[in-house]
Amino acid sequence: MQAATVLDELGRCGVTHIVWLPDSETGYMYEAMRASQFTLVPVCREGESMAIAAGLIMGGKRPVVLIQSTGLFESGDSVRGLCLDLQLPLLLMIGYRGYPGRGRPPADSAARFLEPILDAWGIPHYMVESDATCHRISQAYQQAHVTSHPAATLMGMEYD
Amino acid sequence: MSRGRREIAEPAAALQVLSRARTDEIVVLSESTRQDWPPLSTRPERDIPITGSMGKASSFGLGLALARPDIRVWVLDTDGALLMNLGSLVTIARAKPANLLHVVYDNEAYDTTGGQPTPGAGIVDFCALARGAGYPVARAYDQPEDLERDLASILAGPRPALVVLKVASLGRRPMVGGMRPMREAFASIRDYLARH
Numbered sequence: 001m002q003a004a005t006v007l008d009e010l011g012r013c014g015v016t017h018i019v020w021l022p023d024s025e026t027g028y029m030y031e032a033m034r035a036s037q038f039t040l041v042p043v044c045r046e047g048e049s050m051a052i053a054a055g056l057i058m059g060g061k062r063p064v065v066l067i068q069s070t071g072l073f074e075s076g077d078s079v080r081g082l083c084l085d086l087q088l089p090l091l092l093m094i095g096y097r098g099y100p101g102r103g104r105p106p107a108d109s110a111a112r113f114l115e116p117i118l119d120a121w122g123i124p125h126y127m128v129e130s131d132a133t134c135h136r137i138s139q140a141y142q143q144a145h146v147t148s149h150p151a152a153t154l155m156g157m158e159y160d
Numbered sequence: 161m162s163r164g165r166r167e168i169a170e171p172a173a174a175l176q177v178l179s180r181a182r183t184d185e186i187v188v189l190s191e192s193t194r195q196d197w198p199p200l201s202t203r204p205e206r207d208i209p210i211t212g213s214m215g216k217a218s219s220f221g222l223g224l225a226l227a228r229p230d231i232r233v234w235v236l237d238t239d240g241a242l243l244m245n246l247g248s249l250v251t252i253a254r255a256k257p258a259n260l261l262h263v264v265y266d267n268e269a270y271d272t273t274g275g276q277p278t279p280g281a282g283i284v285d286f287c288a289l290a291r292g293a294g295y296p297v298a299r300a301y302d303q304p305e306d307l308e309r310d311l312a313s314i315l316a317g318p319r320p321a322l323v324v325l326k327v328a329s330l331g332r333r334p335m336v337g338g339m340r341p342m343r344e345a346f347a348s349i350r351d352y353l354a355r356h
Contacts, residue, residue: 017226041226041255043219044247051216052251055188055223058208058350063223081212082220086346 001130001157003032009137010038013091016061017041019049023068025095025155046071050078053090064141068095069114069154079121079150089145092123092152093137099156101129118152129156165282166302171265171327173304175200178234178263181311185232185261186224186349189339190217192271193236193263198338205352208345215244218252218262225257228353232259239266240278242286252320253294260320262290266300267329275331290322297321 006029010018018033019041020026033040043049046067053063072079072094083090096114098106106112118125124143126136137153144151168174175193179200187207189197194209201207210217221235242248242264252260268281278284287298296318301307307325314321340348 019223039226041223041251043251045245047214047216048219048245048248048251051210051213051219052223052226054346055220055225056227057223058346058353059224059227060350060354061227077212077214078216081214082210082216085212086343 001128001134003029005131005134006137007032007036007038009134010064010141013138013141014062015064015141017053017056017063018066019043019052019056019063020066021046021049021068021071023071023095024097025068025157026066026093045074047075047078050075050082050088050090054082054086054088057088057090064091064093066093069097069110073110073113073117079123083150084121087148088150089148090150091137091141091144092150094125094152094154096154096156099129099154101127101156114154123150123152125152125154127156128153165326167326167328168302168304169328171267171325171330172196172200174301174307174325174327175236177304177307177311178236181315182234185234188217188221188224188233188235190215190236190238190241190265192238192267193265194339195271195333195336197236198336204338204340206349207339208349209339209342211342215241216248217241218245218248221260221262222248222252222255222257225260226255229257229259231353232261233257234261234263237262237264239264239268239280239284239286240270243278243280243284246289249290249293249295253290256320258319261315261323262295262320263323263325265327266324267327269329269331271329271331271333273332275329286324287322295320295322298324300324300326302326
């Protein structure tokens with residue numbers, strides 16, 4: 001999965017800002033993001049990302065959040081209290097730590113909990129693991145905006 | 161309650177200084193400030209409480225400030241909330257929003273749960289933290305008169321700026337009416353900003 005393919009999808013969606021904290025699955029996109037038209041907003045902790053995105057949305061911008069599943073777990077009350085309670089049309093791009101599709105045993109329990117937690121929050125999610133599946137980014141983004149409800153893409157490509 | 165420190169005995173007096181200086185700023189409120197600000201607010205239609213996210217008012221204010229550099233944003237944060245989101249000082253300092261004033265209502269207590277002391281009570285120096293994070297301006301006040309004297313120069317100065325208000329803890333108290341719920345305020349201000 002190439003960074004350019006991911007960023008092209010975000011460009012087609014009209015995304016303005018990427019609020020992010022690097023992770024193993026998406027860290028390889030950093031240089032491409034820096035060179036892109038998007039404004040990068042790096043955060044110190046993932047829970048900040050939803051709040052910054054909420055402020056951006058109130059101000060008329062079109063952000064996405066790019067973090068790892070572990071950071072999503074840490075961000076629980078920002079997801080609940082802001083993404084869900086404010087009905088944010090926000091795409092959460094989640095690095096899928098330990099994605100089982102890579103054919104390797106996961107190093108920890110992160111992969112076991114990701115999808116059930118998103119399901120519990122009622123956040124629809126789509127697997128993105130190759131250039132051929134990057135169109136799901138636009139699909140999830142549009143769904144978030146049509147429904148005024150967050151949606152997620154699970155980024156399964158790990159850089160190693 | 162007296163804790164042997166210099167502090168503003170009537171916290172509303174400090175907020176009144178800010179309220180008198182306010183023109184068209186959008187004010188983002190955290191826990192205790194959303195209790196004390198509504199009776200003083202001159203522009204309630206431009207106030208929004210950020211609750212239920214473990215101290216994210218400062219992060220929300222940053223997002224709004226980045227989205228709309230043409231408007232001024234004040235975050236009326238609290239010490240308990242900022243302790244939950246200390247990394248936001250670094251995130252804000254790096255983003256350098258020229259339109260963000262960050263105020264911390266420092267009562268060293270969790271008033272909304274009954275006034276229990278925070279882990280930072282008597283220890284933490286928010287001005288030192290902010291300066292260390294990269295805020296160009298960070299000042300603390302324990303007298304409203306001193307804030308009144310300096311506020312115009314702070315508002316005209318470099319940003320982001322941190323203003324710490326050393327105020328008394330009033331403990332748990334009834335919520336004052338008049339502030340719109342977060343979702344309603346969010347939708348209303350978003351729609352307003354889309355037209356202006």
